[in-house]
Amino acid sequence: DIEPTLYNTTCPFVEKVWNRSEKIGKDGYTIVVHGKPKHEETRATFSHSKAHTPTIVVKDMKQAERLAAYITRSEDPAQFYTEFEGQYSRGFNVETDLDRIGVVNQTTMLASDTQGIADYLKQVIAKHFDLNELSIKDRFADTRDTLCYATNDNQTAVSNMLDVEADFALVIGGYNSSNTSHLVELCELKLPTYFINHEDCLIDDHTIRHFDLHGHKEMDSTLPLPAGRPVRVLITSGASCPDSLVERVVFRMSLLTGNKDELMAVQDELSRS
Structure with a gap:
């Protein structure tokens, strides 16, 4: 044996x-x-x-x-x-x-x-x-x-990010994740906030499928995109959310807002530094 x-x-x-x-x-x-x-x-x-x-x-x-x-x-x-x-x-x-x-x-x-x-x-x-x-x-x-410093650091970072103006927040993570839910609650204090678990939740350049934390259900909403200027998005994730998922959400957002080339340029610059 x-x-x-x-x-x-x-x-x-x-x-x-x-x-x-x-x-x-x-x-x-x-x-x-x-x-x-x-x-x-x-x-x-x-x-x-x-x-x-x-x-x-x-x-x-x-x-x-x-x-x-x-x-x-x-x-x-x-x-x-x-x-x-x-x-x-x-x-x-x-x-x-x-x-x-x-x-x-x-x-x-x-x-x-x-x-x-x-x-x-x-x-x-x-x-x-x-x-x-x-x-x-x-x-x-x-x-x-x-x-827990991992959870605490995440919460502190989001609190600091909320001092910067944004049009809305995307919070990425599992819908049953307690620490991610708390990040949603923090963001909701200041911004329209969308709780998502995959890049495909960004359906098109105006529609997002997200989890309603208070109604405990998924729903589709229209993104509050500004007219005549670039959109400003706060993006964060739960403590155990894979970095690769966050990167896919950022890439999907860049595609839908026509900023793919700018994102790729920034990534190239960072990879060389």
Whole structure:
């Protein structure tokens, strides 16, 4: 018989979250996971963490604010188990398990949102227990270095790109990708945004087939192309989207807008530099 070869294909950033959760859990902290409760990664992180320490999932700042009400004892503890049903580990004691916490995340969530939730809960803990910057460490674990830099870099880059004027944004990636969905949400704050997964979604020089993140369906729309001047497009992609797919989308866009020759000239110049 041939002995099978086993490979660990866990994302190193996810594994870092798991390792830190285990360590601070063994140090007596409860883990607060910022993530979508039904997302595969969140469920895996929750499962791994609850083996070592009490664990609860919060999906957004609104739920973090509700959790804070139980930290400060301003809500009836009995209500917690209904409000957070399905999001806490077995045996979770709301009256004792929120006195020492650490916040980690589903690595594809917006890093700024996770940091905002962590900072908020840290302030709540500090005020409730009358702690300073030194003594806060006894009740709030510092987990900032567990944020996935690949996802964070992508989000930061898009935020900076949005400072530049554009006519619309193309976000490329899988329709079930959480980190790509967050990029769509970022772009939608400032621009008409089209979520696509292939260069063929650019049907012709006016029509695009894209995924409606809020209606959860594909739809065809008319591109808002300007008259009398070149179009300006913000193009970005999810963390795991192949560069080759992005290049094909850029090439397709250049064909439809009559800019193929200019694109090829730029590529030639870059290849020589």
